[in-house]
Amino acid sequence: MPETTPKGLTRLAFGGDYNPEQWPESVWQEDVRLMREAGVSMVSVGIFSWALLEPAPGAYDFGWLDRLLDLLHANGVRVDLGTPTVVPPVWFYREHPEALPVTADGTRYEFGSRGAICHSNADYRAAAARITTELARRYGDHPALAMWHVHNEYGVPVSACYCDSCAAHFRRWLADAYGTVDAVNEAWGTAFWGQRYTGLEQINPPRVTPTAGNPAQALDYKRFADATIRENFVAERDILHRLSPGVPVTTNFMTALSQCDSLDYWAWGREVDLVTNDHYLITDGRRTHVNLAMAADLTRSVAGGAPWLLLEHSTSGVNWQARNPAKAPGQMARNSLAHVARGSEGAMFFQWRQSRRGAEKFHSAMVPHGGTDTRVWREVVELGASLGALHEIRGTRTRPDVAVLWDWHSWWAQNLEWRPSEDHDARERADSFYEALYDRHLTVDFAHPEADLSAYPLVVVPALYLMTEAAGRNLRTYVENGGTLLVSYFSGIVDEHDAVHEGAHPGALRDVLGLTVEEFSPLLEGESVRVTGPGGVPDLAADVWTEFVVPRGAETVWSYADGLTAGRPAVTRHRLGEGTAWYVSTRLAADGLDAVLARAAEDAGLPPRTGLPRDVEVVLRTGESGTYLFALNHTGTDAEVPLETPGTELLTGERAAGGVEVPAGAVRVVRLDG
Template sequence: MISTLLSQLHGPDGDPTPRLVYGADYNPEQWPREVWEEDVRLMREAGVNLVSVGIFSWARIQPAQDEWDFGWLDEIMDLLHAGGIGVDLATATASPPPWLTTAHPEILPVTASGETVWPGARQHWRPTSPVFRKYALHLVRKMAERYVGHPALVAWHISNELGCHNIYDYSDDAARAFRDWLRARYTTLDALNHAWGTAFWSQRYSEWEQILPPRLTASHPNPTQQLDFKRFSSDALKEYLRAERDVLREITPDVPITTNFMVMNGTKGMNYPDWAGEIDFVSNDHYVHPGPQDRDELSFSANLTGGIAGGRPWFLMEHSTSAVNWQPVNVAKRPGDLARDSLLHVAHGADAVCYFQWRQSAAGAEKYHSAMVPHAGEDSDLFRAVVALGDTLKTLAPVAGSEREPAPVGILFDWDSWWASEQDSHPTSLLDYRQEALDWYSALLALGIRADLITSRTDLDRHRVLIAPVLHVVPAELAKELTRYVESGGHLVTTYFSGVVDENDHIWLGGYPGALRELLGIRIEEFGPLLEGETVDLDGVGTGSLWTDRITVTDPEAEVLAHYRTGAYADRPAVTRRSTGSGSAVYVSTRLGVEGLTALLPRLLAPAGVESELPAAARGSVEQTVRRGTDARFLFLVNRTDSAVPLTGLTGEVLHGTTDADGDLVLEPRGVAVLRQPTT
């Protein structure tokens, strides 16, 4: 469906050729009328062809329960259309207006400790509130009926960042909805009691009405109750998403629908692979978190968004031109970062580059958040960089609609394992599921090897090597699929705390790693988590932290790739590999970090014949991704460093990038090049 949206967009010059989307959230209601025409003029100068409008406009559109004001929105829709700019129109339901929360305080969320989340910020509503849903869907219907057939309308934007602040609600509405969800999942109380292990701590339920969300308790709440509440909370927001979507499809069936996900560091409450099928195209918001892996994390999140989208093009709905406003220290981007960050998303499948927001706010909580037009105005380095990126995106128009070419390595990212592995009353509270996955990704980048972030819904056979870090939750069917993958010639790599529990968070008995024990050819009787700051040495690999395992190799054909040299398990296996036919299964029993994984990975990849496709001099300095269209493939080369990197031996038409006197590519510091290569 994103191709349908693209076909409706045209540049300010009237050229109807599909191109990459470029734009931002636009909030004209924050500005006097005389600014609007100036905005359209600057949008045309920057090459903007789409803006998202109305995201936080409920109080402006509906000032009181029986009062509506669409005149200003009609005017801005017409003005944008006249300027050749399409509108991704939000349903405006993200934050309820004061009149609604005053009349119906029962829509306000409740925390686990029973505190009410009051108005004054945003997203102060219960996902399961029937009262909120009634008012919100009435607004959605009025919006759809008002703008059906409007020539500026090219997409619908449902709510905004669903679950950002209200994913977990513990109210009575949530309790009733949770019980309904559990009845549908388990059918009988006996089945629920078995799944939740309620024989422990005298928790057995005899009536459905006895069941509550995992509110504040005297000790650790039931772990399966916690896991199911995470699943339910994601499903509750998904059901709300579907409710808005169904109204829009009834009235405007030909307008594609999306909502902005938040696939980035620190956001894990929403099971986005499960949501992706509910919308016409995947959209994502991403903001850089400063740190040693900041751009690796950006690449990781963009890559994972591509995996959630099934390798198809997706929409970058929000990121920042420079500093944000909500981090402890809000660091401005350096010259070149704006373009590199944006094009790195395009490299991983984004057919849209959009920002929060168009014009930097003069008031409100986000007034220090950067925008395409900063407080300094158009006479600024930032706006000049915005205009330059608009020109670049025009030259990259041929990329639009292409899909990502499968990489030789897949990294399996599993929401149930993420949720369950980090719960309380575990061997360690220091485990960070996403960080472990990111470390493997960074190590592959350091080796110059392409990898795809994938979900368990992906065809595993597309990848010669499958890395599944901390695959903690392994239902029987997934264990069978991983075994089939290896027996069919695939090469699996997994880590500590994997294969330990089933979908109900019950231990696979008989020794760890449980469901994967036979496949890996090892047995572990007891975990050996490490104290914070404690490390162990491994031969030929480096230093491990966080975790160790007392491994016994049970298959005489399995080999030990590395031993512990120090610690409680000195001289015992630390990394093992069991071959099965032309496939293999590797177990890594400690956290090695990026440096250790970079040292180990060549040995793990060798049986699959996986090596870097980059020139030797560029490995580690350059990230390579590939998108494939009907008659061409597009090679993106992104400089990961602050130094220029020469690139020789690469063929193809240079769509974007710098060449030297000999015609060879040179990546400027933090630069990006794009080559078009014909497909055979």
């Protein structure tokens, strides 16, 4: 089995992307001195260095990298060594201009940014394999090497190419997936609009068409593009495994649902030795710590619940949003430790020293433009000390309470053209349901719809437009065996080819939910409806979507009070076997979601956690070394977190019994006794 933890790393990972090629070598000695001061344990090196390592075809210059790795090793800093295949050198593109990707409208990108790659291009694949082989042969057993870092943020910013090379590759992929053109015609429903093919050679990528194209073709092209990129990762990974055995291989994911939607991370998680992730706050006025928790939970879930590693985040502001505010004092540490609470084995940043030139020169760093006499640097040093104090949590696992189902294929399908309402957004529903669970102080695992769900008392389905028959059977079995299921509208509608399930909606879920949906009735922009519940329960507000629901075994718990669906069921509950299935047929506001979740949680036997204030986050990590309670206070007021078991607070060394005081904006980590 491949190694799954960074080789030789005995502490939590702390450091960042180190790009010394941007600086004269005279700065390197200062860098390693500051790394020691800050408690840096690992840095990522060489990610964007192909042009320096191979300045001309087949001519390699490793001298500077030799000196750098030796210097880092001498100073006790482990190395996450990159294969620089995200940015081929300009000479490569001059020799192979067809390796630059083409957009759906036929525009070919130019050199001058990053990630401008046609992943089907044979010349790119060969060149990437050569530079990876040279690096593995030279550094595969270097004493500083902790792990390999392939490429960088696959799928960002280019996730698909539409050139002729990709067209030929797509046809080969279809032949492998379907066997015959008749099978493709059946899967894609090409009888509609006369799109039938008589040979695979007639099929092109879904390029720009006069109106909406074939949705099943577009969905398959997303699968093809994802698989093609993953092929390139696997090719590099296998070279590294062969030439550098015993060293784990990773690539940095971007699981935050708002930042990358082009890769199926369930599939990618099975290919890396260690799941790593990059996360940057989207400062759009929402509670950024909730999205952070969601991204961390999703990353841990992609890792199968195993420890993972935050490989990039920012010390303060980023540089690529319309407005890039600084982080508040203490926020960097709180953000970092929130990832650790949810399973990360450390906190890494982009980047170590803030650039003076280039597109990201205003992106914050561990060593900012102002140097060491800055708030950011002082907080970096403090965070290094805190992570040092938490070394014993390595290898422990975050304890979940509930599961949320998520499938990238369903997201891809729902986001295609001509759906009933452009106001229905799968990611928005996932965000909203997650936030409601977060506010009930429940820790979430994400799960694939066909995964084993038996360990979870409550499973939530916020948006699964695409659902296979196997997934439908899985959820029925889960409920029959005693589980509690909560499903939101427009789920279970189509199969894996974007074909509507036979019979009434919601095809894959109608039996487990005990109902059918006669018709969708989306609302116009600005419209809303009221939903009325049992006696004495206040009305709930809803918008975007309503449905004509017909109970077929389910009981009506809330009904529509107005609109076209007035008098019809809005929220239902169905007893099936030993369990219960809830259905929400409209977009409820936050208080409405909480009200329904409260009922579903009661069915699931999940007690309310009323002793915890809003935005005070409590997460448990457990393992052979013990049980650790992380309490993170995202508010401006001191908070008391109750403790059922006394313990020792690791950041202060103080004993805690009955409760632990968490100052405003601070974090406390208690090793519970026993």
